[in-house]
Amino acid sequence: MKILIGNDHAGTALKEEIKKHLEDAGIEVVNYGTDSTESVNYPEIGQKVAEELVAGKGDLAILICGTGIGITLSANKVPGIRAAACYDATTAHLIREHNHANILGLGARITGSELAKDIVDSFISAKPLGGRHQERVDMITAIEKKYSR
Numbered sequence: 850m851k852i853l854i855g856n857d858h859a860g861t862a863l864k865e866e867i868k869k870h871l872e873d874a875g876i877e878v879v880n881y882g883t884d885s886t887e888s889v890n891y892p893e894i895g896q897k898v899a900e901e902l903v904a905g906k907g908d909l910a911i912l913i914c915g916t917g918i919g920i921t922l923s924a925n926k927v928p929g930i931r932a933a934a935c936y937d938a939t940t941a942h943l944i945r946e947h948n949h950a951n952i953l954g955l956g957a958r959i960t961g962s963e964l965a966k967d968i969v970d971s972f973i974s975a976k977p978l979g980g981r982h983q984e985r986v987d988m989i990t991a992i993e994k995k996y997s998r
């Protein structure tokens with residue numbers, strides 16, 4: 850499995866911990882930065898990682914900002930992305946199983962690193978359930994197509 854990861858300045862420290870956690874488990878991680886605590890704009894990173902994911906550069910992605918909200922909102926503007934910020938492990942596996950989410954958002958100013966690692970493990974180990982859930986995901990895609998230029 851290959852995981853793409855990106856973050857703004859608020860998420861740099863948590864990103865380092867998550868990256869190490871994944872690599873220690875033998876998972877390939879592609880880091881899109883930032884690797885600094887200098888202020889950057891989360892929409893640019895959310896967009897970049899989202900575009901790389903829909904281009905097939907990885908299997909799933911993780912985006913980190915202060916709340917996990919701004920960076921996932923940005924990623925969700927890229928067609929084919931279903932990104933959701935999670936603050937607990939249960940929601941993290943349900944967004945994979947029911948919503949077929951392909952990006953997990955984390956809030957570095959909200960969630961401690963140990964819980965964040967559990968959330969990541971829950972997200973990457975869950976599988977889309979398909980069936981009635983696929984039909985609903987297809988409905989989300991239809992909305993996206995309706996408003997795409």
Ligand code: RB5
Binds near residue numbers: 915916917918919
């Ligand atoms: C940066 O200060 C902060 O606004 C950003 O990390 C994020 O929380 C936005 O949603």
